[in-house]
Amino acid sequence: MAAGERWGPGGGRVFVFDRRLEQCDSAERALEVAGGSGYRDFRAAVCQAFGIASDGTFVITTTSRTVVSDLNFHQIVQDGVTLYLLQSVNQTLSLATRERIDFLPHYDTLVKSGMYEYYASEGQNPLPFALAELIDNSLSATAKNTEIRNIQIRLIFDESQGKPAVVVLDNGSGMTSKQLNNWAVYRLSKFTSRGTFDSDHAGYVRPAPVVRSLNSDISYFGVGGKQAVFFVGQSVRMISKPADSQDVHELLLSKEDFEKKEKNKESIYSGFIRNREPADSAHVTSDEEKFLHNLIFEEKHKKSFTAVVITGVEQAHVQYLKNYFTHWTRQLAHIYHYYIHGPKGNEHKTVKKEEGPPNNIDIEITMYEKGKVPRIVNLREMQDDMQTLYIRTAADSFEFKALVDGDGVVEGIIRYHPFLYYTETYPEDPCFPSKQKDDDDEDDDCYIVEKEARGKRPIFECFWNGRLIPYTSVNDFEWCAPPKKRALGPIECYNRISGALFTNDKFQVSTNKLTFMDLEMKLKDKDTLYTRIVNGQEQRVKIERDFALWLKQCHESFDKQIRFVGFKGIITRTDL
Amino acid sequence: MAAGERWGPGGGRVFVFDRRLEQCDSAERALEVAGGSGYRDFRAAVCQAFGIASDGTFVITTTSRTVVSDLNFHQIVQDGVTLYLLQSVNQTLSLATRERIDFLPHYDTLVKSGMYEYYASEGQNPLPFALAELIDNSLSATAKNTEIRNIQIRLIFDESQGKPAVVVLDNGSGMTSKQLNNWAVYRLSKFTSRGTFDSDHAGYVRPAPVVRSLNSDISYFGVGGKQAVFFVGQSVRMISKPADSQDVHELLLSKEDFEKKEKNKESIYSGFIRNREPADSAHVTSDEEKFLHNLIFEEKHKKSFTAVVITGVEQAHVQYLKNYFTHWTRQLAHIYHYYIHGPKGNEHKTVKKEEGPPNNIDIEITMYEKGKVPRIVNLREMQDDMQTLYIRTAADSFEFKALVDGDGVVEGIIRYHPFLYYTETYPEDPCFPSKQKDDDDEDDDCYIVEKEARGKRPIFECFWNGRLIPYTSVNDFEWCAPPKKRALGPIECYNRISGALFTNDKFQVSTNKLTFMDLEMKLKDKDTLYTRIVNGQEQRVKIERDFALWLKQCHESFDKQIRFVGFKGIITRTDL
Ligand SMILES: Nc1ncnc2c1ncn2[C@@H]1O[C@H](COP(=O)(O)OP(=O)(O)OP(=O)(O)O)[C@@H](O)[C@H]1O
Ligand SMILES: Nc1ncnc2c1ncn2[C@@H]1O[C@H](COP(=O)(O)OP(=O)(O)OP(=O)(O)O)[C@@H](O)[C@H]1O
Ligand SMILES: [Mg+2]
Numbered sequence A, B: 001m002a003a004g005e006r007w008g009p010g011g012g013r014v015f016v017f018d019r020r021l022e023q024c025d026s027a028e029r030a031l032e033v034a035g036g037s038g039y040r041d042f043r044a045a046v047c048q049a050f051g052i053a054s055d056g057t058f059v060i061t062t063t064s065r066t067v068v069s070d071l072n073f074h075q076i077v078q079d080g081v082t083l084y085l086l087q088s089v090n091q092t093l094s095l096a097t098r099e100r101i102d103f104l105p106h107y108d109t110l111v112k113s114g115m116y117e118y119y120a121s122e123g124q125n126p127l128p129f130a131l132a133e134l135i136d137n138s139l140s141a142t143a144k145n146t147e148i149r150n151i152q153i154r155l156i157f158d159e160s161q162g163k164p165a166v167v168v169l170d171n172g173s174g175m176t177s178k179q180l181n182n183w184a185v186y187r188l189s190k191f192t193s194r195g196t197f198d199s200d201h202a203g204y205v206r207p208a209p210v211v212r213s214l215n216s217d218i219s220y221f222g223v224g225g226k227q228a229v230f231f232v233g234q235s236v237r238m239i240s241k242p243a244d245s246q247d248v249h250e251l252l253l254s255k256e257d258f259e260k261k262e263k264n265k266e267s268i269y270s271g272f273i274r275n276r277e278p279a280d281s282a283h284v285t286s287d288e289e290k291f292l293h294n295l296i297f298e299e300k301h302k303k304s305f306t307a308v309v310i311t312g313v314e315q316a317h318v319q320y321l322k323n324y325f326t327h328w329t330r331q332l333a334h335i336y337h338y339y340i341h342g343p344k345g346n347e348h349k350t351v352k353k354e355e356g357p358p359n360n361i362d363i364e365i366t367m368y369e370k371g372k373v374p375r376i377v378n379l380r381e382m383q384d385d386m387q388t389l390y391i392r393t394a395a396d397s398f399e400f401k402a403l404v405d406g407d408g409v410v411e412g413i414i415r416y417h418p419f420l421y422y423t424e425t426y427p428e429d430p431c432f433p434s435k436q437k438d439d440d441d442e443d444d445d446c447y448i449v450e451k452e453a454r455g456k457r458p459i460f461e462c463f464w465n466g467r468l469i470p471y472t473s474v475n476d477f478e479w480c481a482p483p484k485k486r487a488l489g490p491i492e493c494y495n496r497i498s499g500a501l502f503t504n505d506k507f508q509v510s511t512n513k514l515t516f517m518d519l520e521m522k523l524k525d526k527d528t529l530y531t532r533i534v535n536g537q538e539q540r541v542k543i544e545r546d547f548a549l550w551l552k553q554c555h556e557s558f559d560k561q562i563r564f565v566g567f568k569g570i571i572t573r574t575d576l
């Protein structure tokens, strides 16, 4: 039993070092203390154990040299504690002692894990990124689905159904009770999981390379789900059923429960999984979770599923989710663009009803409010996420590959957004208008024409295992930046390009999946090798020149009106 | 005992739910399994417990419905496991079951906590920031010192003394064994610590406000020390003695040890503190830690101290610490500038030997290499950290206060770096030359004169409880940004100012103390109130106008030559 933990009224075991004399026994003795005994009994027991006359001069102290007495006995002499038997309280330790300690992580490890990570979010609300962690998990879980991969976020903001709740539901592999147990283990990842007798967690096998790394293998650190749920709310109910199981497994973790366990000195990281028949909601009795009955009733016809039910949702989150619905759903559509639309992204489809394997991921968001028609959005239907805008306005694209550090491969694409009939087609970010005039510009009598289209935005968005890492972007590479000397075409063409980079997990990201660690550094290493890709084939060409040629061609073929840049004549400034 | 943990050869306890019939007992029964027993014995015990004839038809399964048999018995039937008694393996559960689980955080919680946090470091080596966490702790620990506060970083890179080690040593309060125990508890912070019988951790009392928030109260999350040591190395030995103690307390944590405990299914978060006489190094036997004998011998005459001894230091870190010694020590001098030099910073002292209370913090760094004279630096002696450069080149300063959100107070200072005899005095950052010409600039026929002095750098560096938060900076405020209309003086004066902001922990920072959460957002809130401070007194003036006047005065009094900005005439551009 752990020190200080689970100390019941039934007594416990303490460890006593006899350090009265120089030549004393080096090891401690374990003494059993009967429940309900007091200082007198304990002192007598010590005397007996060490063969001391009961009127001998000695003190019993803590390792911090607090003398044990009638007054503090019950506070001090708890299960697992280490004590000294000394001649006097201040004598030195002739021989070292070994004091047993426990240092279980505080439950804030789980409950606060997301707080000061997600928040470090550059002024944006990080809530969409917390939801993304749960979508990541659902993508991983549905990777092997043969039927459509269905991921639903349900926002239950209908008071008649209970308190506000955020539910993430998928028809993926589900979890056995052992896997559900492992879910709750902070920092247990697919790399550290040991095989168990049910071989729930066999050794991890890296997925084979696929185009744009859309491998659905987005789990990495063993923290995402926990960080996310406790960022969103105070309590989570994980409900899951694997395909070949009769039983549904359910685990409830809550801040309140952790607090209670700490107060009662119970084991912090122990709990119960409820195993039950599908559709059995007998255990749900509180009106605050009324909606659970329906959710659980749906289990009836499901082969396998996982539902993450978050309650205790902060009011500010509820407000944000309601008021910025379009904004954050667009952000999610952006993050998962290539999962939703396939490796080519959201191209204009000529045949609209084209069916087929690439589009088998449905990510659906539904918001329920009392007295209102539920608001539903399927991320695939969103047509104004940034990647869609980039793809739709592109006239041509330039694909390439970067070979980094021996075995890291980055796929890349650059798109050309032509100038058409008086205006640039480079899409504006609807949320962060970056072309917005600088305050300076008004008075500025020098107007930097060539910066106009892209503005100050970096060229590349970066995707890791197919999903966007939102806070990392790459400005440019040497070969696609405006050349220092003379360009083949007009310089402003360099500001009509957008791009995307695709890596697998050979490149590392931070635990909150908001930033890459060193993607840019590695890409800009002088040994990094860039190759152009045409129709899937590597070209043996000089990328810098080939890119310049491509850009010139784009300009000549697609720019529909050439703008006069405004040659102002040469101004000779006299030295100051 | 926890499930699966500490399973010895001595047997254990398993929980069996009888779910053969609809109307069965809802509760599980606990069965003691004797050590060394096999499947036969166990089956018999189950039959007896539930009153089943030994030839009855039933199966015993796991909660994942794996049938227990001769073959898998020892793998499955471990201490704490929950089992079912069923009629057939696939029957449904008429009644739910409760399965006991444990979900102790994986030890990577400690060992990898810093890895993907510090790394998210924008291309800089994060090692100095890891060392800063340890200096933070030493600053907190020495806050109440009456004698000089001595903090030493010793880099022991001398093979004759053992393997590479990083030692951080202070003469602060030290830790009792209970406090040392608490040190190891991840996420246990001064806010969550409970009082103990030794009242080592009484309720936290926020320090009284002091100028520039130099309150030495830099502990916050209960993670910094652990993140830092395991970022630097693989093993840490915490050695500490509080002032009123005879004993030194010592705790060793190492990755290797965690791995061993996991392998042996021992309690992961249990260990031993060694309590011993000062200067007793009998327990150090390995040559790899030879240097410890000297370090421990020094304990002899110390009232109180804490030593953090990190070994298993990654070779790349050793190289960096050696090769970039000047660079990272300068960074530390920058981070702790106001602790080292006092609230006014590193001003030119006319009386050099001026003694007094403000400069009572010694942060000393020593690097030992074999056959070389040790390299020693006292951070106070560094004269080229950025804050020193700002202070030394400033001709005048403008102080202000921001009142945020009711009770948050931010102190601020703006310094003027005049133009003197043909050159700007605005200091260049020796590490990150940001005035470096943009690639564009070369060809650019419009030269933005007024950006010259500060370049693109933001105005304000930001300090939290007196120490720099290195990745957060604030560009400007409306009232100190170049005005959109006409300025009182030349516009380039707005680029001759640098500044610093000082907050206390009313403003939150991320767990790695690299960024503020929302400082800028709060400061730019329309309700934030700015007041000018003159000689410590708040002025009832309009800050925008007062600042403009101050700037104009600076220009007139300190700029030693006025530059011709180059009026080019009005160019009328015809519409395209
Ligand atoms: N929706 C789900 N369906 C099935 N299994 C899941 C689901 N969500 C989580 N899991 C399981 O729980 C584990 C822990 O999830 P969590 O998100 O906390 O960490 P992770 O995904 O392993 O790593 P990361 O920190 O990168 O997210 C997953 O590895 C997976 O095995
Ligand atoms: N040098 C030291 N001297 C005395 N006590 C220390 C020292 N270093 C750490 N401690 C104790 O150990 C605790 C844990 O330190 P740690 O740095 O891990 O977390 P913290 O300082 O509490 O919070 P933060 O995450 O903000 O650093 C401290 O709160 C302090 O009580
Ligand atoms: Mg995850």
Ligand SMILES: [Mg+2]
Residues within 6 Å of the ligand: B133, B136, B137, B218, B219, B220, B223, B224, B225
């Ligand atoms: Mg700390």
